Amino acid sequence: MSEDRDPQFCTEIRDRSLCEILNEELVCALGCTEPIAVAYAAALARATLAAEPQAMRVGCSGNIVKNVKSVTVPNSDGMHGIEAAATLGAVGGNADSALEVLETVTADDIARTRELLADRSYCTVELVEGVPNLYIKVTASADGHSAEVVIAEHHTNVVLRAFDDEVLEGSREADPALAVQEDNxxxxxxxxxxxxxxxxxxxxxxxxxxxxxxxxxxxxxxxxxxxxxxxxxxxxxxxxxxxxxxxxxxxxxxxxxxxxxxxxxxxxxxxxxxxxxxxxxxxxxxxxxxxxxxxxxxxxxxxxxxxxxxxxxxxxxxxxxxxxxxxxxxxxxxxxxxxxxxxxxxxxxxxxxxxxxxxxxxxxxxxxxxxxxxxxxxxxxxxxxxxxxxxxxxxxxxxxxxxxxxxxxxxxxxxxxxxxxxxxxxxxxxxxxxxxxxx
Structure with a gap:
């Protein structure tokens, strides 16, 4: 019997594949995953910029807008909304922690976030149409430089990260708004x-x-x-x-x-x-x-x-x-x-x-x-x-x-x-x- 028809071999492949799916799906997150994904994108933009942003633009698909609108951003002292999630992520988020990005936020970070949000022009939000249901684009600027982070299809799936004109991750060859992670x-x-x-x-x-x-x-x-x-x-x-x-x-x-x-x-x-x-x-x-x-x-x-x-x-x-x-x-x-x-x-x-x-x-x-x-x-x-x-x-x-x-x-x-x-x-x-x- 050839190896690809050996029932034991097929069972081993099944078990490895299903364990792989469980490890991919079952990850830790702090708070509702949509505001956390916004915070993660903003934290990654700040890390790319290597400075606190002086201004941010956040473009989101309709489903992100829908799922962030009415939930409390975790570790935010009761703040709501995309602007709060993005600003707190940029101020105190740890991009290395992915969906636990806001775990180490401090009281000083919350106070700084409220201060920045008082200036309604600091973080602007726009609805982006013709993109995947899960789509977030954060553009952050400081001292004449800009950082751009795009997440699509999955909450931590970064399809583009750029500093000024240099692409650090992903590609601009295809529209990142339409990028889809390859099927596993x-x-x-x-x-x-x-x-x-x-x-x-x-x-x-x-x-x-x-x-x-x-x-x-x-x-x-x-x-x-x-x-x-x-x-x-x-x-x-x-x-x-x-x-x-x-x-x-x-x-x-x-x-x-x-x-x-x-x-x-x-x-x-x-x-x-x-x-x-x-x-x-x-x-x-x-x-x-x-x-x-x-x-x-x-x-x-x-x-x-x-x-x-x-x-x-x-x-x-x-x-x-x-x-x-x-x-x-x-x-x-x-x-x-x-x-x-x-x-x-x-x-x-x-x-x-x-x-x-x-x-x-x-x-x-x-x-x-x-x-x-x-x-x-x-x-x-x-x-x-x-x-x-x-x-x-x-x-x-x-x-x-x-x-x-x-x-x-x-x-x-x-x-x-x-x-x-x-x-x-x-x-x-x-x-x-x-x-x-x-x-």
């Missing part, structure tokens, strides 16, 4: 069948560290959200009014993490699919059900890997930033993992995903803000229902709405709606948010 071939291994096989008997050692960190950090911010008053207190409300059964705890723990994170909590989280809310949603319901079911730690880690990978698979059809709320993708992952821990078959795991998408697929994203916690609660509730139905061999059937013959076809169908069908929805949401459209 590892993602070709993302199928529900491969993911479940990996969870059951794959070699997860290459991702063990990031999975452990996801549990540790996301559990901590969830407990913070339950213990103190953050945001709309969705998690606390659930625990106070819906009882303490596992289904309620699963929703509340995930929602509480978002309560804290959307309202400026300085604790880091491990993200998935570029989103802390999705990283939290993939993790906390799985942790709660693992405790309820009495599964050992090794099986918990494998369930979490399953959750994260299913979320990445579903979200991959939609792309970065959309009018389709990404926590639905994460809830599909959590539901699939819960089903697996309960002893569900591959058909029942697939049924859980189909039932979840058939229920809450298409929840709109109208920006990052406190109500994200409520959307997490609704999505996790749908996933738990979807799992309960699947375990009883009940579910939505092909031909009913966007449900297709197989789980993979259903994921692709819903993804097409999120990526293509909801483009116009995304534009109208943004127009309403910025006041361009009035009703």
């Amino acid at each position: 071939p590892a993602y070709a291994y993302l199928t529900i069948d491969a993911i479940v096989g990996f969870a059951e008997d794959g070699d997860i050692e290459g991702a063990r560290e990031v999975l452990e960190r996801q549990i540790e950090l996301n559990d901590a911010i969830s407990r913070e959200g339950l213990e103190r008053c953050w945001g709309a207190e969705v998690g606390r409300t659930l625990m106070e009014t819906r009882g303490e059964g596992v289904a309620c705890r699963a929703r509340a723990r995930a929602a509480a993490g978002s309560d804290a994170r959307m309202s400026g909590c300085s604790m880091p989280v491990v993200i998935n699919c570029g989103s802390g809310n999705q990283g939290i949603t993939c993790c906390l319901p799985v942790v709660e059900y693992a405790a309820e079911l009495g599964v050992d730690h090794e099986r918990l880690l494998r369930a979490l890997a399953l959750s994260d990978l299913v979320a990445a698979h579903v979200k991959g059809y939609i792309g970065a930033l959309s009018a389709f709320c990404g926590v639905v993708c994460a809830a599909c992952g959590a539901g699939a993992a819960i089903c697996w821990m309960r002893g569900g078959t591959r058909e029942q795991i697939g049924g859980t995903i189909v039932n979840t998408l058939g229920n809450v697929g298409g929840i709109v994203c109208d920006g990052a803000k406190p109500s994200c916690a409520a959307k997490i609660s609704a999505a996790v509730d749908a996933a738990i229902l979807g799992c309960d139905m699947a375990m009883a061999d009940r579910g939505f059937q092909a031909g009913e709405g966007l449900v297709k013959d197989t789980v993979e076809q259903t994921i692709a169908s819903m993804g097409y709606v999120g990526r293509v069908g909801m483009k116009a929805t995304d534009v109208e949401i943004l127009n309403l948010m910025i006041g361009k459209t009035r009703v």
Whole structure:
């Protein structure tokens, strides 16, 4: 048998590829990833300039504007908006820390940021059209020199960094606004069948560290959200009014993490699919059900890997930033993992995903803000229902709405709606948010 047909060889490639995806997706971030990406771009511009900018221009795609508008910039003493994120990043950010760029901000940095923001001409923001949904361009100037940083498609994907006319990273040959990071071939291994096989008997050692960190950090911010008053207190409300059964705890723990994170909590989280809310949603319901079911730690880690990978698979059809709320993708992952821990078959795991998408697929994203916690609660509730139905061999059937013959076809169908069908929805949401459209 040739090597490329050896089942053991193919399994090893699958395991390496899926561990690579987990390491790529599960990274630490401090605060909502969109304002943090703006701060990171600004910090990188300052580092390139080797001086505090005397002025900055920030160009952003509509989805960046939408997701930065209403969240608190972490470690900012309550400041909001693109101007605050960019200025704080330039003043006190550490570009070497990427999505934890604001971790070392000081009180003096915050005071300096407020001083600069008082001059409304210091940092100007403009909407850039005809670019990827995730696009940030920071141009900073000081003492006759300028630095330019462009991030596109992914929160830390720098496609251009330049000092004056010298390109230090990326290229000007193609329009950086249209630059797309090359597809990682590892993602070709993302199928529900491969993911479940990996969870059951794959070699997860290459991702063990990031999975452990996801549990540790996301559990901590969830407990913070339950213990103190953050945001709309969705998690606390659930625990106070819906009882303490596992289904309620699963929703509340995930929602509480978002309560804290959307309202400026300085604790880091491990993200998935570029989103802390999705990283939290993939993790906390799985942790709660693992405790309820009495599964050992090794099986918990494998369930979490399953959750994260299913979320990445579903979200991959939609792309970065959309009018389709990404926590639905994460809830599909959590539901699939819960089903697996309960002893569900591959058909029942697939049924859980189909039932979840058939229920809450298409929840709109109208920006990052406190109500994200409520959307997490609704999505996790749908996933738990979807799992309960699947375990009883009940579910939505092909031909009913966007449900297709197989789980993979259903994921692709819903993804097409999120990526293509909801483009116009995304534009109208943004127009309403910025006041361009009035009703």
